[in-house]
Amino acid sequence: MARKILIVDADLRTRLLLKAYLEKNHYEVVAAPDGAGFLAEYQRHAEELSMAIMDVMLPDTDGFALCRMVRARSDLPIIMLTASADETDRVVGLELGADDYIAKPYSPRELLARIKAILRRCGQELRAAARYRRFDAFTLDLLERRVTDRQGTEVALTGLDFQLLKCFVEHPGEILDRNVLAEYTRGRDIGPLDRSLDVQISRLRLRLQDDGKQPHLIKTVRGAGYVFSADVVASHG
Template sequence: MTRKILIVDDDQKTRLLLKTYLEKNQYEVKLSHNGESFLNEFSSQVDQLSLVILDVMLPDTDGFALCKIVRQRSNVPIIMLTASSDETDRIVGLELGADDYMAKPYSPRELLARIKAILRRYAAEAPAVANRYYRFVGFTMDLVERKVVDNNGVQVALTGLDYELLKYFVEHPGEVLDRNVLSEQTRGRDVGPLDRTLDVQISRLRLLLKDDSKQFALIKTVRGAGYVFSADVSVASV
């Protein structure tokens, strides 16, 4: 099945270059030149999309606003493109639910690698039924349906990146997990010494899980070592 990608970028040359390159690699590509056209395309094709790519700077809005709207309507993977050298753009995008970001200028080849990595995570095969459910402090993670619900049965709005990070934590409770290990498992690459991406993602995950350190400190920071998932985790088939 051909994967469909929706791209919004106000630079025509960039749009056409990406379309040509990605279609050569067996993706179906839809293009938008501003926020309005993107939202029209997104609304009409939301159930068919495998991934969206959002440029931060657009003539009628910005990629952050679009990211927020997309995330309210869908869990489709999001990659954000930013021309700014300031890491603030990247942090804001991740906090809003983007799965990855790339700074301009970038190579189409690297973007393709990021796309493949994200889609591999989303297409991961269902685990054995014996290990289907992980339960911790009132939450249940379903590895077959790739979702998490709280003790009231309400689904937690996790992105694919949120899900993969939490999954790795619940599979290794009580272990101190190095930052590079976590980044490699969720993004397929190490973090640099000044890269705050993982910290932002963990802060977002804490917020989604209502992880108040004054109450139970679900994800603890181990200074100079990494992070540890402190909850008791049980595994079940039903």
């Protein structure tokens, strides 16, 4: 069965081109011209969707509001499109839970590569024999891709949050530089001025109640990267 992608973009030509290109590459595409259309299609196809692609600039709302709405309801992977050269759009989108962003102009081929990378990360088979990773007061379930605290309450994480945490718990005590983390979570390097990874780590610390000023789980190693300092135990149950 083809993966279904919901696209919202105000430009008709862009919608038609993306729809034709992605369908040629074996994806099923639903397209909307504005926020109202997106919400209607999302309600109609929510259980079937594999991803949403959102333009930031829309005639009746913006992609940030749509991202916030989707993220409050599900962990559906989200790619945001922005025509702004300002880093602010990218940072805001990631803070709201987007899994990736692409600056306009972009090539359909680049977008396809990003789609494949995100879906591959989200759907990759469980390789480790042990299903769980326990650290501090938390349990990470590799099969169900969820994290719970000591009381069994699920910690609200986006797909990108989970992937970042998974990288840390699989490499406890190792100093991981920013490019390693970006490659693991986004499938690409990031530039020296790109602060999106730092925003993502700050958000993950917040989710894990890890004090940003004096973190005890994810520590910053100045000039080198980050290190996950908690002891991690693998278990089957």
